[in-house]
Amino acid sequence: MNIIDREELTSIKRRVDQGTEDQRKSVKEIISAVRNQGDTALYHYTETFDGVSLHSLKVQPEEIEAAYQALDGEFVEILQEAADNIRQFHEKQTSTSWFDTSTDGTILGQKITPIESAGVYVPGGTAAYPSSVFMNIIPAQVAGVTNIYMVTPPGKDGKVPDGVLLAAHILGIDHIYKVGGAQAIAALAYGTETIPTVDKITGPGNIFVALAKREVFGDVDIDMIAGPSEIAILADETAVAGEVASDLLSQAEHDARSSSLLITTCRSLAEEVKQEIETQLANLPRKAIARASIEKFGMIILCRHLDEALETVNEIAPEHLEVVTKDPFQQLGKIKHAGAIFLGPYSSEPVGDYFAGPNHVLPTNGTARFSSPLNVDDFVKKSSVISYSEEALQKNADKIARFARLEGLEAHARAVEMRKERWK
Amino acid sequence: MNIIDREELTSIKRRVDQGTEDQRKSVKEIISAVRNQGDTALYHYTETFDGVSLHSLKVQPEEIEAAYQALDGEFVEILQEAADNIRQFHEKQTSTSWFDTSTDGTILGQKITPIESAGVYVPGGTAAYPSSVFMNIIPAQVAGVTNIYMVTPPGKDGKVPDGVLLAAHILGIDHIYKVGGAQAIAALAYGTETIPTVDKITGPGNIFVALAKREVFGDVDIDMIAGPSEIAILADETAVAGEVASDLLSQAEHDARSSSLLITTCRSLAEEVKQEIETQLANLPRKAIARASIEKFGMIILCRHLDEALETVNEIAPEHLEVVTKDPFQQLGKIKHAGAIFLGPYSSEPVGDYFAGPNHVLPTNGTARFSSPLNVDDFVKKSSVISYSEEALQKNADKIARFARLEGLEAHARAVEMRKERWK
Numbered sequence: 113m114n115i116i117d118r119e120e121l122t123s124i125k126r127r128v129d130q131g132t133e134d135q136r137k138s139v140k141e142i143i144s145a146v147r148n149q150g151d152t153a154l155y156h157y158t159e160t161f162d163g164v165s166l167h168s169l170k171v172q173p174e175e176i177e178a179a180y181q182a183l184d185g186e187f188v189e190i191l192q193e194a195a196d197n198i199r200q201f202h203e204k205q206t207s208t209s210w211f212d213t214s215t216d217g218t219i220l221g222q223k224i225t226p227i228e229s230a231g232v233y234v235p236g237g238t239a240a241y242p243s244s245v246f247m248n249i250i251p252a253q254v255a256g257v258t259n260i261y262m263v264t265p266p267g268k269d270g271k272v273p274d275g276v277l278l279a280a281h282i283l284g285i286d287h288i289y290k291v292g293g294a295q296a297i298a299a300l301a302y303g304t305e306t307i308p309t310v311d312k313i314t315g316p317g318n319i320f321v322a323l324a325k326r327e328v329f330g331d332v333d334i335d336m337i338a339g340p341s342e343i344a345i346l347a348d349e350t351a352v353a354g355e356v357a358s359d360l361l362s363q364a365e366h367d368a369r370s371s372s373l374l375i376t377t378c379r380s381l382a383e384e385v386k387q388e389i390e391t392q393l394a395n396l397p398r399k400a401i402a403r404a405s406i407e408k409f410g411m412i413i414l415c416r417h418l419d420e421a422l423e424t425v426n427e428i429a430p431e432h433l434e435v436v437t438k439d440p441f442q443q444l445g446k447i448k449h450a451g452a453i454f455l456g457p458y459s460s461e462p463v464g465d466y467f468a469g470p471n472h473v474l475p476t477n478g479t480a481r482f483s484s485p486l487n488v489d490d491f492v493k494k495s496s497v498i499s500y501s502e503e504a505l506q507k508n509a510d511k512i513a514r515f516a517r518l519e520g521l522e523a524h525a526r527a528v529e530m531r532k533e534r535w536k
Numbered sequence: 537m538n539i540i541d542r543e544e545l546t547s548i549k550r551r552v553d554q555g556t557e558d559q560r561k562s563v564k565e566i567i568s569a570v571r572n573q574g575d576t577a578l579y580h581y582t583e584t585f586d587g588v589s590l591h592s593l594k595v596q597p598e599e600i601e602a603a604y605q606a607l608d609g610e611f612v613e614i615l616q617e618a619a620d621n622i623r624q625f626h627e628k629q630t631s632t633s634w635f636d637t638s639t640d641g642t643i644l645g646q647k648i649t650p651i652e653s654a655g656v657y658v659p660g661g662t663a664a665y666p667s668s669v670f671m672n673i674i675p676a677q678v679a680g681v682t683n684i685y686m687v688t689p690p691g692k693d694g695k696v697p698d699g700v701l702l703a704a705h706i707l708g709i710d711h712i713y714k715v716g717g718a719q720a721i722a723a724l725a726y727g728t729e730t731i732p733t734v735d736k737i738t739g740p741g742n743i744f745v746a747l748a749k750r751e752v753f754g755d756v757d758i759d760m761i762a763g764p765s766e767i768a769i770l771a772d773e774t775a776v777a778g779e780v781a782s783d784l785l786s787q788a789e790h791d792a793r794s795s796s797l798l799i800t801t802c803r804s805l806a807e808e809v810k811q812e813i814e815t816q817l818a819n820l821p822r823k824a825i826a827r828a829s830i831e832k833f834g835m836i837i838l839c840r841h842l843d844e845a846l847e848t849v850n851e852i853a854p855e856h857l858e859v860v861t862k863d864p865f866q867q868l869g870k871i872k873h874a875g876a877i878f879l880g881p882y883s884s885e886p887v888g889d890y891f892a893g894p895n896h897v898l899p900t901n902g903t904a905r906f907s908s909p910l911n912v913d914d915f916v917k918k919s920s921v922i923s924y925s926e927e928a929l930q931k932n933a934d935k936i937a938r939f940a941r942l943e944g945l946e947a948h949a950r951a952v953e954m955r956k957e958r959w960k
Contacts, residue, residue: 187942190935201644204636212628219879220625220893225872227906241943275942311906329750330761333906337754358951365947397946444921448649455643455923458955462948463924466939467932469644470920482651482735482757484918494908496894497868499879500887508891511614515890518611518699519665522821523789524886527782531882 113360113374113389115382115412118420124373124411124428131323139294139323146298151305157295162236164270169306171272171288179277188278191242194467195282198246201469202254205488217501222494226256227333229308230491231300233315234276236265236292242279243465247472247486248314249283255491260285261310263300265292292317294324301328314473314486335486339477340369343461344430344450346421346443349378351436352457356381357388359434359461364405365398371409373428375421382412422446429480432461451480505531537784537798537813539806539836542844555747563718563747570722575729581719586660588694593730595696595712603701612702615666618891619706622670625893626678629912641925646918650680651757653732654915655724657739658700660689660716666703667889671896671910672738673707679915684709685734687724689716716741718748725752738897738910759910763901764793767885768854768874770845770867773802775860776881780805781812783858783885788829789822795833797852799845806836846870853904856885875904929955 131139145153151169159165180188211221232248234240245262252260262280264272272290280288289307291299297317303309312333313325325334343363345356360372376382389406393399415421422443425433429449437443440455447453451474452464465472475483509528516524555563569577575593583589604612635645656672658664669686676684686709688696696714704712713731715723721741727733736757737749749758767787769780784796800806813830817823839845846867849857853873861867864879871877875898876888889896899907933952940948 187938190939193935194939201636204634205646207631210628212625218892222629222894222911223868223871223877228872238944243939243943326750326753329753330903333903354957355951355954358947358954362945362947362951365945392947392950396950398944402947440923444647447647447919448652449917450919452920452922453647455921456925457958458924458926458929459922460924460929460951460955462936462940462945462952463929463932464920464922465948466943467936468642468922468924470646470922474920475917479754479757480917480919482917485920487646487918489913493873493899493904493906494911495871495874495904496876496888496898496909497879498876498883498888498892498894499864500882500884500892501880502882505882505884505887508887511617512886512891514611515614515618515667516886519667519890520662520822521786521789521886523782523786523816523826524889526816526820527779527786527884528886530779530782531884533778 113386113406113410113412115386115414118413118415118424121413131319135319136323139320139327142294143298143324143327146295146304147302154291154295154299154304157293158266158291161293162265163268164266166266166270166290169289169291171277171290173286175272176277176281176286179274180281182274183278191279191282194243195246195250197467197469198250199254202251202488206254207489211497214504216504216507218504219497219499221497223497224492224494226492227311228257229259229261229310230257231310231313232260232262233296233313233317233321234262234264235317236267240264240273240276242275243472244315245276245279245283249285251471251486251488252491253283255488257491259308259310261287261289261300261308263289263291263296263307265296266290294320297321297324297328301332312491314490316473335473335490336475336479336483340371341366342371342430342476343432343434344373344375344425344428345434345436346425347374347376347378347381347436348418348438349381350438351381353381353384353388355457355460356436357385357392360385360389360410361392361396361402362462363432364402364410365396368401368404369409370405372406373410373430374412375415375424376412377415377418377421379414382414386412425450429478431474431476431480434459434461449480451475451485502534506535537810537830537834537836539810539838542837542839542848545837555743559743560747563744563751566718567722567748567751570719570728571726578715578719578723578728581717582690582715585717586689587692588690590690590694590714593713593715595701595714597710599696600701600705600710603698604705606698607702615703615706618667619670619674621891621893622674623678626675626912630678631913635921638928640928640931642928643921643923645921647921648916648918650916651735652681653683653685653734654681655734655737656684656686657720657737657741657745658686658688659741660691664688664697664700666699667896668739669700669703669707673709675895675910675912676915677707679912681915683732683734685711685713685724685732687713687715687720687731689720690714718744721745721748721752725756736915759897759914760899760903760907764795765790766795766854766900767856767858768797768799768849768852769858769860770849771798771800771802771805771860772842772862773805774862775805777805777808777812779881779884780860781809781816784809784813784834785816785820785826786886787856788826788834789820792825792828793833794829796830797834797854798836799839799848800836801839801842801845803838806838810836849874853902855898855900855904858883858885873904875899875909926958930959
């Protein structure tokens with residue numbers, strides 16, 4: 113992990129993967145095959161890409177029951193507590209319809225309605241996380257979405273990991289389909305014999321999933337297209353090097369393309385963290401991944417003062433930001449762009465990944481400049497409500513007609529003037 | 537305009553334009569040229585596509601002053617009143633940061649911050665609407681976006697329409713650039729010598745603009761990709777045929793691909809509206825467009841009862857919905873999907889297009905199932921805030937570590953356990 117002075121830093125490496133032309137072409141072919149052949153295409157691609165020939169796409173109740181038996185009761189309790197925390201936090205995000213009335217009789221407002229159906233993509237393999245099930249589904253449930261469908265690629269044994277099934281079961285989700293990749297996104301967007309069309313698709317995935325989401329966007333809604341995970345830690349001399357290093361590594365172990373940055377005003381901390389990273393790396397199970405990530409995308413940025421450090425943070429707009437300084441709350445107002453902000457030495461990033469309550473689906477790759485964590489608002493839509501009274505229209509009809517004519521829209525003007533017959 | 541019984545209706549024609557392969561290719565080329573050559577590419581494309589060779593991309597203060605002089609004072613007042621109404625409505629949409637505290641010291645919350653910069657696309661030609669300037673820019677201003685840039689294609693005379701300049705001036709916007717099409721979107725997404733990079737791009741445009749927005753999505757945020765405008769009117773025997781017909785035509789005059797639907801329980805109203813459409817069409821200035829739209833995408837759907845009519849409305853998920861029934865507020869709870877809902881006979885759609893206050897940038901093409909009108913929330917982002925106390929971490933560290941290990945993420949577990957040193 114290199115230490116670099118802020119003044120010498122020209123840019124932070126970003127790792128947007130837009131996909132190759134070949135990948136884009138193959139995603140389009142897959143989508144088109146699923147639209148034309150439905151389930152047949154899903155079985156075919158599952159055999160080709162996941163190496164398993166399935167008899168049924170839908171997970172059966174026995175499989176969920178088996179997952180329940182396979183995991184011990186204490187663990188089930190932990191999962192349940194995490195789900196409760198996540199639900200509690202998201203319940204605070206709900207908003208309500210509102211109206212505003214005028215004395216002339218006008219009523220204007222916003223009516224909030226949940227979307228009807230959502231599809232959640234849960235990646236397979238080593239990235240099949242029960243926490244992803246919680247983080248994607250709970251906001252939808254809190255919003256009031258009644259039809260929630262989960263898709264996830266099966267292993268070579270045709271199974272879905274126990275933890276994922278258990279997490280879904282805890283949430284009461286029983287529509288789970290064994291299909292992944294672009295074909296799963298296509299199925300949720302356009303429907304097949306088995307899988308229903310949904311209004312919104314969320315959840316992370318590989319480049320094929322990301323490209324497919326971009327392709328179907330507009331026909332259905334999608335969440336942001338996620339890039340590799342990132343952490344930035346803003347620390348001063350009060351931070352403990354071992355803790356900082358362990359938090360950086362927790363991000364680095366995700367993916368060789370993950371990015372871990374320390375932004376500090378303290379040279380001795382920088383040196384110590386660099387050393388700690390080496391020590392702790394040595395006996396991590398996923399050390400190959402973590403080392404690749406640290407070497408390619410890890411960096412310690414030395415700043416002259418806290419304001420410069422904060423400026424650097426805002427330029428980066430990190431997905432996860434830890435603030436480990438003397439008085440972390442003092443810095444909160446100065447942070448403009450970050451997906452999730454962890455304040456103080458006890459708010460290690462994994463606290464938020466699994467358990468505290470806020471969502472771990474966060475804007476990556478600098479998109480925290482304009483995007484939010486997945487939240488309840490993502491699963492509702494707002495309709496404007498306009499009720500004009502006779503008095504209001506009498507007062508304003510001529511102005512509205514004049515405005516319409518300036519825009520060259522005569523029929524608009526006449527539609528309003530047509531009502532004037534009523535008070536002639 | 538055909539009358540069709542609900543039972544016989546199989547599907548509503550949708551007009552999604554995904555663009556041809558050639559259009560997609562040319563959009564990619566344009567984006568790449570703007571990224572590589574900056575302003576030079578913008579001047580080049582403006583000459584090619586808009587047929588004008590510009591000396592400067594930026595609108596000069598004299599041009600805004602000239603627009604001001606060209607329009608009469610009374611009209612300026614109408615525009616100002618509309619802007620005030622729109623601002624008042626959108627100010628009711630603002631939300632605030634919040635925190636939740638626990639007795640164990642944990643603080644969880646959501647910090648709301650405006651995005652820093654937004655770019656607004658305003659179409660040129662006959663679709664250069666001052667109201668679009670208001671509807672796109674006011675929500676951004678209310679949200680607290682400080683840097684707002686407007687792009688719009690110049691006419692062959694190198695000018696931007698007076699109404700558009702005046703509307704921008706009323707809002708205090710002075711960064712206006714004469715560039716349109718995919719090249720304008722590319723400029724806002726990636727920046728040129730003259731045009732700065734923004735965080736979010738909104739505003740309607742032709743297929744090249746729509747494809748370019750889809751292409752840059754992810755690097756910057758975009759609003760929904762708008763399709764042709766649509767209206768559905770739900771009416772019973774209390775509705776006045778002339779008024780209903782005039783409202784349908786106000787939609788039809790926008791675009792030959794616009795869609796105007798009447799959904800009614802009353803056969804005599806259906807017959808009368810059909811007749812009225814013919815009569816009113818005869819002397820509309822934009823009758824060619826309106827007739828093409830009505831013939832291809834207009835329809836009167838006869839339902840057996842109000843519930844069937846409401847079901848039909850929800851299937852369509854119209855952009856604009858008028859409810860002209862005996863007690864329109866009684867129906868509001870049954871309407872699940874609509875961009876904007878106009879209640880009662882005085883709430884003619886143009887009331888909302890220009891003047892009442894709610895936004896006219898609405899989800900088209902059935903996307904009201906999952907999308908909202910443009911609103912203040914579109915210009916803020918929410919950061920999660922997590923502050924765990926020592927007590928909270930002591931209580932939960934083992935659970936969090938166990939959860940991490942189930943997901944195969946050892947470094948996550950160790951990051952949390954590292955803190956246990958503190959209370960040993």
